[in-house]
Amino acid sequence: MAQLSSQLTARKLAEARLTELIWKTANIEIDGISRETVESVLNGVRPPVCPPRTVTTVINIDRAFHELFAYCDEPVSWALISHYNEILRAELDHGAGHMRNYPVAMSGTYEHRTRKEKRVPHAAARLL
16 A cells, blocks of 8 residues: 555656656757756747747647657557657657667767767667
């Protein structure tokens, strides 16, 4: 019973800090996005200098967090991870929810390694 209570408490705390969670997550995808921009988008107002891709990204992150809260008791599976990825990349990339086969830039950084250069754990290396 104590574990269930702590899980519910953790979920309530996360939901209470949802705007901050979305803002911090959006900073991975959008270099330099402000908390005010995220709050505006979540309130249904597009800031005047905000590109459509930024608005879509924030909305997708919000949707993904709501899905995460709804299904947080489900066991983790590749299908579930693919579903979250599909939500996050909807309207942004062709083939959202599928594995990417092109270089990805995060928060203004860009690094591309060839398959041989990738540093992966031993168990994961066998899958490649």
